[in-house]
Amino acid sequence: GENVEQHPSTLSVQEGDSAVIKCTYSDSASNYFPWYKQELGKRPQLIIDIRSNVGEKKDQRIAVTLNKTAKHFSLHITETQPEDSAVYFCAAVIIQGAQKLVFGQGTRLTINP
Amino acid sequence: DTAVSQTPKYLVTQMGNDKSIKCEQNLGHDTMYWYKQDSKKFLKIMFSYNNKELIINETVPNRFSPKSPDKAHLNLHINSLELGDSAVYFCASSQYMRPSTDTQYFGPGTRLTVL
Numbered sequence: 001g002e003n004v005e006q007h008p009s010t011l012s013v014q015e016g017d018s019a020v021i022k023c024t025y026s027d028s029a030s031n032y033f034p035w036y037k038q039e040l041g042k043r044p045q046l047i048i049d050i051r052s053n054v055g056e057k058k059d060q061r062i063a064v065t066l067n068k069t070a071k072h073f074s075l076h077i078t079e080t081q082p083e084d085s086a087v088y089f090c091a092a093v094i095i096q097g098a099q100k101l102v103f104g105q106g107t108r109l110t111i112n113p
Numbered sequence: 114d115t116a117v118s119q120t121p122k123y124l125v126t127q128m129g130n131d132k133s134i135k136c137e138q139n140l141g142h143d144t145m146y147w148y149k150q151d152s153k154k155f156l157k158i159m160f161s162y163n164n165k166e167l168i169i170n171e172t173v174p175n176r177f178s179p180k181s182p183d184k185a186h187l188n189l190h191i192n193s194l195e196l197g198d199s200a201v202y203f204c205a206s207s208q209y210m211r212p213s214t215d216t217q218y219f220g221p222g223t224r225l226t227v228l
Contacts, residue, residue: 032213043203043219044156051213087154093213098168101212103156 002027004092006104014112019080021107023090024072032093033066033073034101039086047088048075077109085111116140117220119204125226126194133190134223136204144168145187146205146217147179156203162187163210191225199227 003026013019025033034049050057050064050073057064061080066073077084090104117138126132138145146169147159161169165181176192187204201222207215 034216038154043221045219046216049216089156095213098161099210099212100158100161100169101217102158106154106156108154 002094002096002102004090004102004104006090006107008107009105010108010110012110012112013080015080015082017080019077019084019109019111021075021088021090021109022072023074023092023104024070025092025102026071027092027094027096028071029095030071030092031095033064034091035064035075036089036091036103037086038089038106044089080111082111082113085109117204117206117218119202119220119223121223122221123224123226125228127228128194128196130194131190131192132194132225133188134202134204134225136187136189136220138185138204138206138218138220140206140208140218142206142208142218143184144207144210144215145181145184146207147187147189148203148205148219150201150203150222152200160187160189161210168210194225194227196227199225201225 006023031052036044037047038044061078063076087106091101144163146161150156159173160179162181164184178190181187203222204220205217207217
């Protein structure tokens with residue numbers, strides 16, 4: 001399969017609170033899971049990624065967790081700030097044939113001041 | 114940051130016309146991609162090229178024809194444009210052709226509107 005499901009599609013949190021976005025994937029051979037942030041009218045930019053040999057990775061206020069058994073991974077943003085408002089995409093590498101990135105549907109995160 | 118650049122940024126055209134979008138990367142990468150982002154923000158790969166060779170060709174209508182004159186350039190030509198082609202088209206590049214290890218860097222996008 002080549003599906004990556006992402007939830008929720010929209011998320012609104014108060015500034016300073018945490019935000020969590022979850023993704024599931026179908027290809028059990030997937031071994032790389034990047035997260036991209038896309039601000040309005042801009043290009044997607046990589047913010048953090050995780051490989052299948054680790055369960056968690058953290059970079060300042062952003063962390064990603066991976067559960068290979070359950071085939072799901074999550075993005076955690078703590079102490080949210082207004083500049084965190086954007087659309088976030090998870091992705092998984094599909095290994096069948098030529099490798100490619102398959103993206104989730106995106107989550108529009110809004111930080112309320 | 115002009116590592117991956119695209120032209121034009123906006124393209125408005127009539128149904129039935131033929132148009133091209135150009136992409137260039139100055140990162141020295143071997144692999145380039147075209148993605149389509151529809152009105153619901155869904156981002157999907159269309160093509161990938163590695164060192165001028167077509168690697169991935171998703172189920173894209175043959176009205177779309179990518180061309181890679183050299184590994185730093187990947188252009189997208191679209192014939193007989195249809196309303197459903199309206200979207201933002203992103204070019205991307207990566208060092209090699211292994212998405213599992215190579216970060217993809219996106220261009221600024223081209224917003225295509227077909228009237």
